[in-house]
Every structure is written in C-alpha cells, then in structure tokens.
Amino acid sequence: xxxxxxxRMKLNPGKKEEYQKRHDEIWPEMVDALHxxxxxxxxxFLDEETNLLFATLERTKDHSMDQLPTLPIVQxxxxxxxDIMETHPTNEPISVxxxxxxxxQ
Numbered sequence: 001x002x003x004x005x006x007x008r009m010k011l012n013p014g015k016k017e018e019y020q021k022r023h024d025e026i027w028p029e030m031v032d033a034l035h036x037x038x039x040x041x042x043x044x045f046l047d048e049e050t051n052l053l054f055a056t057l058e059r060t061k062d063h064s065m066d067q068l069p070t071l072p073i074v075q076x077x078x079x080x081x082x083d084i085m086e087t088h089p090t091n092e093p094i095s096v097x098x099x100x101x102x103x104x105q
Contacts, residue, residue: 002040002058006098009053015084016046022081029073038063053085054098
C-alpha cells in the first residue's frame with residue numbers, strides 16, 4: 001500500500017534551466033536510492049513567478065525516506081544542488097510539507 005506526499009522547496013532566481021538539466025541527467029544511483037527507500041511516481045513542478053518548487057511522490061507505507069540523508073549518494077546530490085536552491089547548512093534542501101485539502105479519483 002502507498003501514500004502520496006507533497007512538499008515545496010525554493011529554487012534560486014534564474015536557475016530553472018540548470019535545475020532542469022541536472023534532473024534530466026539524474027544519476028542512476030540516486031534513482032536507485034529513492035526506489036530502495038520506497039519512493040515512486042515522483043514529480044517536481046516549478047512556479048516561475050515565485051521560484052517555488054512543488055513536489056509530489058508516492059511512497060510505500062513502510063518507506064525508509066528518513067534514512068536517505070545518511071546515504072553518501074544523497075549527500076553528494078545535495079552538495080551538487082546547493083548552489084541553485086535554498087538549503088540548510090547540511091546542504092539538505094529546505095523543504096516544507098504540504099497539507100492535502102482535496103482529492104478526486
């Protein structure tokens with residue numbers, strides 16, 4: 001069984017093309033780590049007026065997303081992305097969970 005979650009992050013101004021390029025070239029090891037953590041059906045959208053990134057993904061009920069920050073591949077990815085988005089001192093993207101308010105099947 002799966003659950004859907006959504007969150008937002010913030011891209012630095014003028015970095016849309018670079019953000020897109022890096023995700024177009026996402027490392028297979030990073031995709032493998034996400035899949036192994038129970039993540040699938042992952043989308044990221046950009047609001048170009050505000051530079052807010054809106055992400056949504058599905059995860060298994062027994063996901064291990066909380067372990068992702070400990071993985072060297074994730075830390076390398078964050079280190080690469082830190083110059084184009086808002087991050088914590090650990091390089092982890094600043095992320096705000098979003099509350100579901102409507103669903104239609």
